């Protein structure tokens with residue numbers, strides 16, 4: 001089944017982890033994929049692995065200038081942009097007492113400004129064609145909070161707010177805007193968490209394990225597909241029920 005046939009998708013943070021698994025899933029579903037990532041080597045490697053329907057663009061999503069340039073270039077290369085997956089994100093954890101202003105600012109720059117910049121640059125192409133799908137990466141911690149993640153939690157809660165706002169602003173233009181809230185997924189991001197904390201998280205998860213990047217990719221694909229045509233403004237938990 002090719003649920004994304006003839007669609008052009010921009011996936012930020014597509015060089016690694018969940019973003020790379022999403023690029024692979026989208027290709028399998030018939031899409032053409034523009035991987036936008038700050039990491040050149042891994043991005044080029046991913047695009048090569050995924051084949052001729054994938055193209056890599058080196059973009060730092062914290063720079064509106066780079067984002068605008070990449071949006072124009074992607075539009076020129078593919079002729080349209082149907083789907084935006086705002087997936088790039090980082091953590092820089094510390095307790096409130098120990099968090100530096102630089103840590104606070106850096107995480108806001110990538111996880112909040114980056115999402116705003118990409119959506120601001122790409123949504124006009126969707127408005128012009130009167131259809132589009134935007135899916136943003138939030139997190140379960142954006143809803144429930146998390147020890148040592150003031151900066152990250154602020155951004156992931158902010159993403160839920162932006163998702164609802166854009167769903168209201170862009171709905172009549174034929175564009176749906178949703179977010180996903182993953183639980184703890186086995187990627188580089190989670191590798192920095194101590195093993196004992198991972199064991200504790202697995203214990204707290206009714207499904208008894210971490211999620212896999214492919215399981216988040218499946219949720220992105222669903223929300224980007226025509227099957228989700230009347231879903232907008234929602235945040236879908238993909239978390240093994242860790243939050244109930």
Ligand code: NAI
Pocket residue numbers: 012013014015016017018019036037038039059060061062086087088089090110114137138139140181182183184185186187188189190
């Ligand atoms: P990852 O660290 O494996 O990959 C993130 C990608 O974003 C990397 O390829 C990195 O180069 C890219 N990136 C970072 N800064 C960038 C920038 N300024 N411009 C362009 N690209 C940039 O992360 P992972 O785990 O795949 O996470 C993907 C998304 O899912 C993130 O938004 C994350 O916050 C979210 N998420 C992840 C969870 C997890 O347990 N792994 C849980 C909940 C949410």
